[in-house]
Amino acid sequence: MKSNRHFWVALMAAALMITALTACGGTPAAPTPVPPTPTPAPSPTLSAGDHIDLGADYMDQGQIEDAIAEFEEAIRLDPDNALAHFNLGVAYQYQGKLDQAIAEYQEAISIDPDYAEAHNNLGIAYDDQGKPDEAIAEYQEAIRINPDYALAHYNLALAYYAQGKPDEAIAAYKEVIRVDPDSADAHYNLGITYYDQGKLDEAIAAWQEAIRIEPEDSMAHNNLGRAYFDQGRLDEAITELEEAIELDPDNAQAHFNLGLVYRELNQVNEAIAEFETYLELIPSDSPNRAVVERTIAELEEQVEAQQAEYVNAEGGYSLRYPEGWHYAERGAEVMFVESEEDLDVVIEEAPLIMFAAGPLTELAENLGLTEITDLAEVLEAGAAALDGEAGEIETGEIDGYPAALTDISGSYRGSPYEGSLAIV
Template identity: 30%
Template sequence: MKSDIRIDFTKARSSEMEMHTNSRTLAWPWPGFLLMAIVALPGWLANMPTAGLAQQEEAADLFKRAQVYESEQNYAAAESIYRQVLASDPNNPEALKRLGIVEQTELKFNDSIELFKRVLREHPDYPQVNFFLGLSYYGQHDFNDAIASLEQELKTPTPHPATRYYLALALEAEGRMNDAIGQLNEIAAKNPDNANVLYELARLHMDASFRAIDRLRKLDPDSFQNHALMGELYAEEGHYEAAIGQYQAALRKQPDALGIHSPLGVAYWKLGQLGPAEKELLLALKESPDDPRANLYLGNIALHQQQFSKALPYLKRAEAGKPNDVETQLLLGRCYIGLGELQQAKAVLLHTARLDPAYPRSHYILAQVYQKLNQPADRQRELDLFNKLSSAQKADGSGDPDKELVRPQGSNP
């Protein structure tokens, strides 16, 4: 039951960081969570033999002012101060690090990565820089580099307390589920009542996690995490009305939670309630404009309404996020057919057939394209392939229902 995971970088500087998946917001309740980034400042000042006392005191005052601006979310003012420090001391590691965190919060991942790398070139173990570098790579969906940076952070003398947790999320995003569970188990052993870690364990390895789910419910049966998890479970089992109720309950607990609107919109879609589905999915795009699933279903809604020009940008963003997703490619092919761009449709559907040669529907829609192109021999070939593959799937029960084009209840096949 894999899901997309996002970081709310606007909260990465406070004493409590929040992690967001496609169906929940996870607050990380470490006391003084990111205050370690500030605690490191006196140590930096104490280890600057080349800087004069006056320069150290001036830098300390500037950092304090910048931290006030950050707490007020006035990031432009904080950035200006850090750049002022760097103008007189270009290699100041703390200024580079803090400026990188500001850039990261504003989703300027490339800039933040370059700043963190500048620190690490001179100070490979500088406190928490590998951690924040890993978060920036994560924000770029560069999970391999995120993993490498977070693993390097664990090798430093005082790694950031949440490093192992974020490493687990990066490992999950890379498909290394067993490694992710191993990291979470290490955290759970030291923090047995951490609801967020228990939640992740249950989601990653559902069949083996019933005891973890039970512990989560015992902590608080009316918690945000419990409602979000039950929403996922009900949706996974096809009980969409129950899933909607749980997602709505989760939003009542945390109205500003990221990641709930997308699965809630999908649940409405599954019940054929296209108006509420579109509303929730548009809210999901406000949280994450490139969310592949929200874009996919919004494109699907527009296709269902035969609004092909409206559907195309949604489907292209979904394709950018998941270029080898068969369902996305099929919907994109249908969209091009609706727009009359038959050569584009043919190219997309041929690519789809190569992605999964045993999947029948790509051949059925290709047959439609060839019919419109007046290529009867090609049309017949694709229909024969469709019938052959469909019969094979029915005979051995190998059809994958998750690959069927999603349709709301009550629509025509």
């Protein structure tokens, strides 16, 4: 939730008149008289408006104490100047002096009851004091005075959200967008509120609009990616999360969410890398640390299992599961991958698609073979079990074990595939 609330110094246009004095005269007669010593012009007297402008300049420079002195002088000169009280309230609020700020905003309102900005800032001060009901009342009053006051609608939405009133918050954010359609913050927070309600389509639409307005908002891309993940749209999730990380490599949440996507895809090593980056970026005392560390440990055990070598004395064969190997589908006896790239990589390192580890005699029996004359028969039976056809079968050795390899294509459980079968 982007909760930065805005308050500012209202400036009063008051120009300081500078008078230039010029001497005029004709040709002097001789002898030239000595001119009298000129009387210095009196220093111009500053008005309340002048002091307000000076105070505003000091505020811009971060010189809050000097600004306060100017606003106080403006009030001394003009006690009923609502703008001076308002700006003094802003200065106090910058210093965290909420009681003094509230008193000045209230004074400004007593002078000008329809001062919408003063009601809005008073609401912010109440919010900061933990008085949400009083804050909401002030935001509502500001909106009553000026229905198109986008900032008051925005602050009202934040207050409703903090109170656990999502429907009211949504209505207020929509009012912000009505007045200011390009408010990226309003679209962003609207998306969060929808997401909290489980309305993923609405959240996605809101974050897409926020990104349209501010394409380089890393957190908006992160949130959109997480919503896509929740909908099972994994490719789109990866695109958004990678963009979030490209924009902000230190976006810990994006690394975590990308880890979730990779884990779902069974890309274990990629998932571990993202979770480890997440741990590097979060505070050492984060309550999430222990959970993510356990997740990494579980994934590392999974990698070890995939890399484990099985040697069976009775059947005399070995199975290896290469690091980073993931499957699009799993069959009862065999496994196959989804891309030629996976095939090329794994053929160089270990069997790509292989029968489940176990005695070769049991595997043959499961495939309907009463006896085994050569490994080619096992591959042909395996292809048939996958509703596929084996291509040319190559035989040889892998790490000293008899091995056979063949291309296979077919349609397994309604899913067309191409791949390779191997047995060692």
